[in-house]
Amino acid sequence: MPDPAPTALPVDEARHWSRLMQMAELGAIPGPSPEDRGVNRPCLSPLDREARRLLIRWAGTVGLTVSIDEIGNLFLRHEGTDPSAAPVLSGSHMDSQPNGGRFDGIWGVLAAFEAVQAIRDAGIATRRPIEVVAWTNEEGGRFAPGCMGSMAWAGIEPPSAWDAVTDTAGTTFRQALDEHLAAEADLPRRALGPTGGPSGRAPHAYVEAHIEQGPLLEAEGLDIGVVSGIQGSRWFTVEISGKTDHAGTAPLRLRQDAVQDMLRAITALNALTHDPADVLRFTVGKVEVLPNSSNTVADTARFSVDLRHPDATVLMARGDAIAGVVQAAVRHCRATVRERFHALPTTFDPRVPEAVERAAASLGLRARRLASGAFHDAQFVGSVCPSGMIFVPSRAGISHHPAEYTSSAQLAAGTRALAATLLDLAQS
Ligand SMILES: [Zn+2]
Structure with a gap:
């Protein structure tokens, strides 16, 4: 029997979309139509915690192990047949802009989650562990700058660097983080940083799925953006x-x-x-x-x-x-x-974009390489391990706004490409 082709991974589009819409209820901004509802879910807020708890509940039903680090980064681990192997890491962020959309960030977390579930549903045992990650405060909407979670994880700044940063209500980042960690005191802790997980090894690779937030893929009628770097x-x-x-x-x-x-x-x-x-x-x-x-x-x-x-x-x-x-x-x-x-600008290690390209081609998806105009957690994770990103089209290129939209089918295509990429990397 040959190995199952990547097309065999049972990504469940309806389940995936339903989870995304459940998350969109947490901080929902009403809109003129169901397609134009937004999200306001500030980092380290009660809504952010509710969204994390929902994800953790789902992780429990799938059988993933949960842990958090000292800046609140959340990890959901699928064990590998070699638990000491360097894990493959995939995710994004769950916080939003104050007048944000339903897809920026959260889709990358749920895509990684669905990809891992599809691999497990297919009965495939991966050699490497795969960890789904939700980075703390990517947006910088409540506490600037953004990407604090991934920067602290990558060792670029210690978490204490932002102790005195305040939100508009005068709450400091330290106060919000301490409150958050107290509320999540029941969750197992892992050490901050690339080697903080159970493998004790820096990740083999990191793949972040994200909406494009620009107009290129839609204008060119493409399914997948293979991100070569970030300005x-x-x-x-x-x-x-x-x-x-x-x-x-x-x-x-x-x-x-x-x-x-x-x-x-x-x-x-x-x-x-x-x-x-x-x-x-x-x-x-x-x-x-x-x-x-x-x-x-x-x-x-x-x-x-x-x-x-x-x-x-x-x-x-x-x-x-x-x-x-x-x-x-x-x-x-x-x-x-x-x-x-x-x-500084990031050029991704070619191994991850090449894996994404292979995955897209194996699924018959139309893809092109592009550079990201927006910054992402992958920029900082890329300083630690080979990294890359998968973009899906954004309607009219709009994001950071309730009108941000990508269809269920377009997201599922991106998640299939992610699942095939993660499987490829986790078996290497
Ligand atoms: Zn984002």
């Missing part, structure tokens, strides 16, 4: 400090108007980041003005800068120039530039 990001906060004045009485020549200097700074940054090839991404997405009154000259203006590029040299050079360009642009106020987050 780098640098985030800054620029603060312009001037002097408040009455809008009716203060002559313009005597003002230190923070808004006017902010406009000069942003205009100069537009020139700095101009890229005729349209590869560089420069965004000012958040602006705060104080006192934010229509008849008062602002004394403070604060804005965010999000800079991304797949080439580390360009990312470093343009990012390093930001402070100088801002200082040269402001005319009447003082400016400070602070870097809040920094992730």
Whole structure:
């Protein structure tokens, strides 16, 4: 008897979709139609815990072993015939953006779960263990920056690095994490880091399934994106400090108007980041003005800068120039530039994208290689073990919004590709 072909893995589309929709109820945002309902599930919130408990209940019925680490990363382990072999790791995150969709992150966790269940349902014993992971705080929506769980796991920062980070209610990350760990005190603990699992070995490979969050796959009529790497990001906060004045009485020549200097700074940054090839991404997405009154000259203006590029040299050079360009642009106020987050571009070890490509081809799925424009946990996990990602199409490229949508059939295709990839890696 030949080994069963990957097409034989019994991924159950209806079960998979039903689980996704049950998760979408936890933090549901009502929408104009059933296809436009969103999710608001902040990390380490009671809703986040409810979602984790639901997943843990399902894991119990399937027979996976649960453990968590000191930053709340959740692991569900399918044992291998060689329990000491380096495990194959697959998952994503369960938190959402405040006005987020039903698929970003959570699909990658449930896809890994369904893939493992399909392998078990097929009666296949894998040589390597397979672990499903849900990383803590990928989105950075409640506590910035994102990807804290995977960064701490990969040893890039200790969990204590974010102790003082606060959410808008003034709760610190440390308080939220301690509360969360107390609520999950009944769950077995594992040591933080790549060798913290029962195998005591760093993962053999990591595969993250995720919606594309961009328009390419849909536009090209494809099923699968084989992700070759992730562009780098640098985030800054620029603060312009001037002097408040009455809008009716203060002559313009005597003002230190923070808004006017902010406009000069942003205009100069537009020139700095101009890229005729349209590869560089420069965004000012958040602006705060104080006192934010229509008849008062602002004394403070604060804005965010999000800079991304797949080439580390360009990312470093343009990012390093930001402070100088801002200082040269402001005319009447003082400016400070602070870097809040920094992730270098990642090129995935070719072994994982090649395994994804083989899996997609064996299932007759239409696939192409692409780089991820958004950052993901795989960026940090990739510094520890060979990693890669599987994208499925996002309707109109929309994400971080209730209109985010991928059909049940498209998700099931991605999960079949993931299952075949995990099986391939777990038998090697
Ligand atoms: Zn995500």
